[in-house]
Amino acid sequence: MKNKRNRSMRETLIGILFVLILFVFMLVNIIVPDKTKSEMENRMLTTKPKLQWSSIVNGDYTKKFENYMTDQFVGRDFWRKMKVAVDQIGGGRQENGVLKGKKGQLMEQIEVADKEHLAANLKAIKSFAESQSDIPVKMMLVPDAANVLEKDLPAFAKVEDQTQMFSMVKKDLGDAVEWIDVATELSKHTNEKIYYKTDHHWTTLGAFYAFQAAAPSLGITDDMSGKYVSYAVTDSFNGSLASKSGMNLKEKEQIDIYVPTEEDTDLIVDYVDEGKRVTSLYNSSALKEKDKYTVFLGGNYSLLDIRTVSTSKEKLLIVKDSFANSFIPFLTPYYREIVVVDPRYYSGTINDLMDSYRISEVLFLYSGNTFFKDNNISGVFAVE
Structure with a gap:
């Protein structure tokens, strides 16, 4: 008791x-x-x-x-x-x-597409391409680290087959859109640092390999050996996956930029909606912040107009996510003007862009995960 x-x-x-x-x-x-x-x-x-x-x-x-x-x-x-x-x-x-994964490699899970949003996006892209028969439209989807670095996945980890998803997109777009395969090239360099350990983005080296693979489809025939030189701009980068997961928070990584060795790099970047103009593709002040990847273009903006001193007359429209930010610098020697739109923030339509900038070529550049989650493309590219 x-x-x-x-x-x-x-x-x-x-x-x-x-x-x-x-x-x-x-x-x-x-x-x-x-x-x-x-x-x-x-x-x-x-x-x-x-x-x-x-x-x-x-x-x-x-x-x-x-x-x-x-x-x-x-x-x-x-x-x-x-x-x-x-x-x-x-x-x-x-x-x-x-x-x-192995050696502390952090990787996002592979996203499964929302079927309704994906169908709407693909229909809008295909319809747009078919309505612009005189303008080449190209698609470049970048596989995410968990798809390319399979050998580094943790034991017994299961991820979705992103390669199969890419094949489905390519098939659905058909001949109206030219497919640019960079996955094959990236898979040849899995022993090199082509993705950050603490961030979901590819490294600038990964972007360079993709640029080499994409060059023929973009009409670029130059020999890239010795064409660019890399410079380290920070060695204290700790990326978004470390922040998101709480793992590898003490890991410090290097960010490089690649600069052409021969061409004149003078240019003007017009942040259209912000009313701001700068003369560099790099925002050095970002290197003092947490998210140092925003050194490339200063991050994501609705609409950028990059005007170069290239002798080319071509005007390229890039529809993109943040993976494109470290890829775009490789393109500036080959285009007179590069218009960059991020549908996640852009409130206009594709007709506004085509009419205003007299675009001669269109490139969609997305990471797989972002593309399969995006529900904004169809709104921007709805053909009236």
Whole structure:
């Protein structure tokens, strides 16, 4: 009887202590100001949602408030580090959709396409290409690291077959769009650093190999040996996958830029919507920030107009994601003008671009994961 009474008292005390801890955390969460950005995760945090009757009725408010509490929970970075550490001790090889492969190689899981969005995008691209019979339209999809670096995947890891997805896209686009294969070339260099260890992007070396493979399709016949020289601009890059997963946060990597050895590199980059003009493809101030990959073009913008001193008369439109940012510098000796549009941020239409810039060639350049997740292409490329 006495043991039962003691056990009951302990359970009561534990219950009271648990409630007190919850109350303290709730009180601290109320007192401590919200953060707008997580430096550790390199992303903006969810802010407190506005309380509206309509959002309560349809359930949006509850979902947004849960996300807000998760992002703004006091000590979030500490608890996140603890979770990652415990998972790693227990042999975990995946955190927040990021795989940790051999030698610390971080890789995103391969995304499965939303069938409806993909069908709409492919239809829009094909219709656009068919409506521009006198302008060559080309597609270059870049495989993600988990597809190319299969030998570095963690043991027993299963990823989707991105090669098969690419084949399906190529087949659906048909002869209206010229397919540029860079996957084959990248697969020849898996023992070299063609993807960052801590970031989802390819390295500038990977982009260079892809440029060499794409050159014939772009009408570039130059011998690339000795054509470019590389320079290291930082050796302290820690990328988005490290931030997203909480793994390899102490890993430091090098970012290189490639500069033509012969051609005049003078150019003007017009950030159209921002009303800003610069004379370089590189934003050196980004090297002082967390996301140093934005040294290329300063990051992602809706519309850029790059005018060069090339003797070519060709005007190229690039429809892209961030993988193109480190690829574009290789193109500047060969095009008089390069118009760069990111459908994720661009609010105009393809007709606006074609009419304004007198485009002579179009290149779609995306990483596989971004392309298969994108739901913006069809809106920009809807042919009226």
